[in-house]
Amino acid sequence: xxxxxxxxxxxxxxxxxxPVGPLTAQRGLRRGWSALRESKxxxxxxxxxxxxxxxxxxxxxxxxxxxFTLWLSGHGDYSAAGHAANPHAPWLGRYFVLAAPVLAGxxxxxxxxxxxxxARGHGVPEVMYAVARRGGRIAxxxxxxxxxxxxxxxxxGGSVGREGxxxxxxxxxxxxxxxWVKVAEDRLRVLVACGAAGGIAATFNAPLAGVFFAMELxxxxxxxxxxxxxxxxxxxxxxxxxxxxxxxxxxxxxxFHVQHLAQYGLFALLGLLAGVVGVTFxxxxxxxxxxxxxxxxxxxxxxxxxxxxxxxGLLLVLPQMYGVGYPVLQDAxxxxxxxxxxxxxxxxKMAATSLTIGIGGSGGVFAPSLFIGAMLGSFFGxxxxxLLPHLAGPAGAYGLVGMGAVFAGAARAPITAxxxxxxxxxxxxxxxxxxxxxxxxxxxxxxxxxETIYTAKLRRRGVDIDSPAPGTPAAALTVRDAMxxxxxxxxxxxxLAQAADALARSPHGxxxxxAADGTYRGVATARTVAETLADDTHAASSVGTIAxxxxxxxxxxxxxxxxxxxxxxxxxxxxxxxxxxTQLIGWISHRSVLTALDHANVQRTAPxxxxxxx
Numbered sequence: 304x305x306x307x308x309x310x311x312x313x314x315x316x317x318x319x320x321x322p323v324g325p326l327t328a329q330r331g332l333r334r335g336w337s338a339l340r341e342s343k344x345x346x347x348x349x350x351x352x353x354x355x356x357x358x359x360x361x362x363x364x365x366x367x368x369x370x371f372t373l374w375l376s377g378h379g380d381y382s383a384a385g386h387a388a389n390p391h392a393p394w395l396g397r398y399f400v401l402a403a404p405v406l407a408g409x410x411x412x413x414x415x416x417x418x419x420x421x422a423r424g425h426g427v428p429e430v431m432y433a434v435a436r437r438g439g440r441i442a443x444x445x446x447x448x449x450x451x452x453x454x455x456x457x458x459x460g461g462s463v464g465r466e467g468x469x470x471x472x473x474x475x476x477x478x479x480x481x482x483w484v485k486v487a488e489d490r491l492r493v494l495v496a497c498g499a500a501g502g503i504a505a506t507f508n509a510p511l512a513g514v515f516f517a518m519e520l521x522x523x524x525x526x527x528x529x530x531x532x533x534x535x536x537x538x539x540x541x542x543x544x545x546x547x548x549x550x551x552x553x554x555x556x557x558x559f560h561v562q563h564l565a566q567y568g569l570f571a572l573l574g575l576l577a578g579v580v581g582v583t584f585x586x587x588x589x590x591x592x593x594x595x596x597x598x599x600x601x602x603x604x605x606x607x608x609x610x611x612x613x614x615x616g617l618l619l620v621l622p623q624m625y626g627v628g629y630p631v632l633q634d635a636x637x638x639x640x641x642x643x644x645x646x647x648x649x650x651x652k653m654a655a656t657s658l659t660i661g662i663g664g665s666g667g668v669f670a671p672s673l674f675i676g677a678m679l680g681s682f683f684g685x686x687x688x689x690l691l692p693h694l695a696g697p698a699g700a701y702g703l704v705g706m707g708a709v710f711a712g713a714a715r716a717p718i719t720a721x722x723x724x725x726x727x728x729x730x731x732x733x734x735x736x737x738x739x740x741x742x743x744x745x746x747x748x749x750x751x752x753x754e755t756i757y758t759a760k761l762r763r764r765g766v767d768i769d770s771p772a773p774g775t776p777a778a779a780l781t782v783r784d785a786m787x788x789x790x791x792x793x794x795x796x797x798x799l800a801q802a803a804d805a806l807a808r809s810p811h812g813x814x815x816x817x818a819a820d821g822t823y824r825g826v827a828t829a830r831t832v833a834e835t836l837a838d839d840t841h842a843a844s845s846v847g848t849i850a851x852x853x854x855x856x857x858x859x860x861x862x863x864x865x866x867x868x869x870x871x872x873x874x875x876x877x878x879x880x881x882x883x884x885t886q887l888i889g890w891i892s893h894r895s896v897l898t899a900l901d902h903a904n905v906q907r908t909a910p911x912x913x914x915x916x917x
Contacts, residue, residue: 340486346532349490350497353480354536357473357501358543364450364469365506365548371458372626375403381460382623383630400460400622401615407459408607411452412663416604419448424660425463425668426453426471427520428760430499434521435768439478439491446475452665456607460614462624462655463666466503470667473502473540474521493529496522500533501540503723508548510534510541512723519716520757523768560732563694567739573683573701574708574740578747580649580679581712584672585756588657589763595661603663610662617655623648624655627670635681636702642685649678668756672710680705703728704737708744713756717745782865783858785899786879786889792817795824795847802846803832811876815887816850823880823887825850855880856891866896 339345373379376399377389386397395402415422421429422445433441453468477498481491496517504513514537518525522533561567599606618624623631635645656671684701687694695701703724711720720741725734748755754762761768790809793802793816806814812829827846835849854868855878869877869891879889 336484340484343528346486346490346493346528347535349480349484349486349494350532350536351539353473353477353494353497354501354504354539355543356476356480357469357498357536358505358540360446360450360472360476361469361502361505361540361544362547364454364465364472367450367454368457368465368626371407371454373458375407375459376400376625380627380630381625382628383634384622386622397622398619400618400625401612404460404611404614404618405608406611407455407461408609408611408662408664411455411665412607413604414448415452415663415665416602419445421445422449422452422471422665423663424467424760425666425757426467427667427669428757430471430474430495430521431523431757431768432761432766433474433478434492434495435523436766438488439495440482441471441475441478441495443475443479443482446472446479449475449665453667456659456664456666457626459611460618460625461659461664461666462614462626462628462652462671463659463664463668464627464670464673465506465667466669467667468665469502469506470499470516470521473498473500477536492522493532496529496533497536500537504537504541505544507723507727508541508544508550509723509726510537512719512726513537513540515719515722516716519719520714561736562696565694566696567736569683569687569691569695570701570704570736570740571743573680573705574743575747576683577676577679577705577708577740578712578744579751580675581672581709581714581744581756582748582751584653584656584668584675584709585713585752585754585759587653588660588668588756589759591654591657592661595658595663606663610658610664614655614658614662617651617658621647621651621655624651628652628674629670632674632677632706635677636699638681638685638698640681642682645678645682645685649675649682652678668713669710672713672756673706676706676709677702678705679709700733700736703730703733704740707737708740711741712744712748715745715748715755717741780862780899781858782856782860782862782879782889782891785862785865785891785895786858787892787895788889789887790814790890792887793827793846794819795845795850797846799832799836799844799846799849802827803829803836806832811892813876815878815890816846817887818847822885823855823878825852826878853877855884857882857884858889862896862899865891869893869896 339348369379372381377391378384378387388396389399392399419442421442426449430441433439449468449471453465457463457465474495475498477494478491481494486494499521500513500517502513503516504510514530514533517533518530522529595610601609631648634640635648640648652671652674656668659666681698681702683705684695684698687701688698707720707724711717721734721738724737725731758768791805791814793805793814795816795818806812806827806829809829813826816824816827818824824847827850831849831851832846835844856865856868857880865877876890876892878887879891880886881888
């Protein structure tokens with residue numbers, strides 16, 4: 304029997320000329336997809352895409368507003384048209400404003416109720432909640448529903464702004480892209496912030512303001528990586544916006560210079576008043592919403608149309624409240640209104656915006672706060688000019704400062720307030736008075752209330768984004784639950800050499816320092832002692848000279864707050880002091896916090912046992 308030789312298999316081809324099979328292509332695709340999802344370069348690409356999408360979304364959104372405004376009012380911006388009639392329905396005369404909000408509400412009310420109820424209201428709180436509690440997840444349909452609903456609301460006379468909607472639209476785009484790519488939650492939050500920054504940047508031609516709005520209000524956490532990605536998205540969106548809307552300042556202000564130091568006193572007084580007005584705006588907004596909730600008994604989808612009758616009545620009296628109202632704001636800064644009429648516009652904007660939100664409208668509160676601030680500042684500047692004609696200076700400058708200060712008082716975002724007013728006007732000469740007024744307005748707001756115009760909406764729902772989510776172990780724990788006994792202490796007269804020996808035996812690399820009478824003086828860390836010993840000129844110092852005061856906590860301090868302080872400390876442990884902050888009573892470390900959290904989690908998840916049937 305003859306053996307038959309098996310046919311020789313062709314040798315595999317390797318090298319540049321090797322054919323790419325389906326398996327190789329799939330592996331390459333998986334590697335590329337993984338890099339997009341996990342690498343820094345991938346996050347950069349996603350940030351650029353989100354910025355481009357937010358810029359495009361801003362273009363579409365502004366076009367929708369202009370289109371619906373033209374359809375429903377017959378004018379490009381009816382707020383500057385006085386009591387003019389609608390050319391599409393001239394037989395109605397100026398009374399068409401009674402019908403425009405109703406017609407708009409009949410469309411966007413069912414749209415929001417059916418497809419995306421989170422699109423109701425001013426938008427920013429919903430994004431803050433998504434970032435703080437939902438890992439950055441926002442339903443993909445929110446972008447389209449919010450764009451249509453807000454454009455219809457503003458076009459039909461709703462006295463709200465476009466920044467809240469564009470923040471929610473851009474954030475929804477970022478969340479949708481990140482969810483589709485399946486990025487981790489920390490990256491998804493960054494993409495949401497990128498969308499918010501891009502929307503603000505493209506809408507207002509303000510890339511820096513977009514960045515700080517996203518970091519200060521949405522992320523609420525400044526990290527180098529997040530900041531860089533948000534900047535890239537903001538720049539990308541701003542380039543798209545400038546290509547369509549031009550590269551000119553949003554507002555035009557005559558040149559201004561502080562000629563007398565006493566003028567800073569006037570700007571400071573304006574800042575104090577603006578803080579009160581900003582808080583008042585927030586309170587009025589939610590009081591009116593509560594009143595609308597109490598009186599309305601019909602279906603929610605019909606609420607915007609029914610409430611539109613009330614809004615139309617207000618517009619019949621003050622047509623300047625129609626829509627966003629930027630032309631009216633510009634006229635106020637230019638000094639074209641009488642003194643008392645400025646106050647009427649201020650009160651009218653508060654009422655119109657509150658009513659629009661209360662009846663279920665969709666739009667932002669940022670632009671109304673700027674409007675209110677412009678009226679307050681212009682009134683203040685005109686009054687100061689009448690009383691102190693040789694000191695006050697131009698009233699328009701006070702109007703601009705009032706814009707930033709009222710927003711800071713309402714939203715408590717001082718960095719964003721300063722940056723966005725500078726970018727909206729391009730006037731650097733106003734920056735020092737603006738900074739002074741904004742800081743004072745923020746301080747007044749903090750004294751008057753613990754909420755902002757954005758967080759108040761969430762707290763009314765029982766959500767505090769500064770605290771752990773309900774149901775988590777940290778939500779119910781305090782420092783008392785994680786406190787360790789006081790470790791060995793150092794006297795403030797202990798030499799550095801002796802302190803180095805004690806710190807070498809310390810498990811946390813830090814020890815508390817006490818005075819001779821036992822009073823707490825601070826904490827000495829191994830790093831500080833080593834650096835001081837390395838410097839021969841200070842080697843003979845005592846430990847009291849190098850002790851520092853880290854963020855101390857008390858037994859009643861919430862554990863999540865203590866953990867944040869611990870994360871920002873130089874050492875691995877923090878002192879626990881009595882209520883007077885003078886006596887050391889314990890110690891808290893990363894290890895003790897983890898132990899307390901683990902113990903609480905075990906108790907929470909352990910099955911309940913009936914004592915009668917173990």
